[in-house]
Amino acid sequence: MTTLPLEEILKQAKSAIESTVDLKSLEDCRVRYLGKKALLSEHLKTLGQLPVEKRPVVGQQINEMKQTIQHLIEKQADVLTQKKITAELAKESIDITLPGRSLNSGSIHPITHTCNTLRDIFTQMGFIFMEGPEIEDDNHNFTALNIPPFHPARAMQDTFYFPNGTLLRTQTSTVQIRAMKTMPLPLRMVAMGRVYRRDFDLTHTPMFHQLECLMIDETVSFANLKGVLTQFLQAFFTLKTAIRFRPSYFPFTEPSAEVDISCLNCEGKGCRICKQSGWLEILGCGMVHPNVLKGAHIDTKRYRGFAFGVGIDRLTLLKYGMSDLRTLFENDLRFLQQF
Ligand SMILES: [Zn+2]
CATH class of the missing domain: 1.10.287 (Helix Hairpins)
Known part of the structure; x- marks a missing residue:
């Protein structure tokens, strides 16, 4: 082998x-x-x-x-x-050229964003911020604000009452009463917070947000009111924003006025949003009624004041060009993440 x-x-x-x-x-x-x-x-x-x-x-x-x-x-x-x-x-091996996966982070709610902006604007003008309870008594919500028992604002369809006679505040003006009773004069204060009314449609929700501004001093006049409003609205919207006063009536101010701003969409030329008027309603204001000052034991011969209240939600809708107030409170993340 x-x-x-x-x-x-x-x-x-x-x-x-x-x-x-x-x-x-x-x-x-x-x-x-x-x-x-x-x-x-x-x-x-x-x-x-x-x-x-x-x-x-x-x-x-x-x-x-x-x-x-x-x-x-x-x-x-x-x-x-x-x-x-x-x-x-x-x-x-890791491909370092791939785009990174971003974290799904939250965003600030448009209302909170508006509140933060308002806080900055009024703090710069020397106003202090105060808070008050959302469950109020009849006196702070109505009587002390010169709203007598027969006034339509007290009607059951507007206010949420509790069986014991207390109620959910319908305006942040309640804080203004508490401030006048407890704070030394002169006084410059702002209150922001939730208020409640029995209302629900495109421009009303049962809960919404209000800002209340109050200034009391010996020489406060309507001119100061106009100055503060102009500075506030131009700081919040644009420097081009014009304002106008229309005579109006509120029980807690005398004289009273409603304030319009030039339409943010057409700048006063007239469009669908402002119904061709060139103006948008924005807030109510006036000189504090002597009855309100007297109720807070303030000497009306020495002190005068102005006050105005504005819907924070309305400011937000106008600023972001939204039309339905309810979208702010439906908590649809797809909507909220745009902000
Ligand atoms: Zn317009």
Whole structure:
């Protein structure tokens, strides 16, 4: 039986092992050269036919060759394993050129945003901010504001009453009464907060927000009122905003006026939003009625004051060009996230 010379087998094995491309083909190589049916095993079978003195020498040669091949296989296995790891890492590597995933962060509610702006404007003009309870008594909400028991503003359809006679305040003017009773004069104060009325349509919600402004001093006049209003409205909207007064009636002010601003959409030329008038109603104001001052034990011969109240929600609608007040309170995140 003829067999390949040992040197030739080693040469072939070396070349085959080094040319393997993965661990599977390397295993095939191992079986071919070191397995039971391998070429080396054929050599072992011929050992018996050799002269006795040659057998140990050839046997040793075969064993050494087996070890050499085993060593070559282990070396190649290391190389292939490293290659595999490198390939996998390359495949799984982080692509730093991809755009980052942004965090789903919240946004400030438009009403809160308006309140923050108003707080800045009035603080700069020297007004202090005060708060009062939302559950009020009849006196602070009506009587002290010169609203007698027969006044239509007291009608059941407007006010939420509790069985014990208290009510949900219908205006932030209640804070103005508390301020006049407790704060030293002269006084410049602003109150912002929630108020409640039994109303629900496109421009009314049962809960809404009001800002109340009060200034009391010895020389306060309608001119001061006009100055503060102009500065406030131009700071809140734009410097181009013009204001006009229309005579009006409120029980707690005398004289009273309603204030319009030039239409923010057409700047006074006339459009659908201002119903072609060029003006938008914005707030009510006036000089504090002497009866209100007297009720707070203020000397009406010495002190005078002005007051105005404005809907924070209406300011927000106008500023952002919205038409439906209810969208502010429906808490639809798709709507609110625009701001
Ligand atoms: Zn207009």
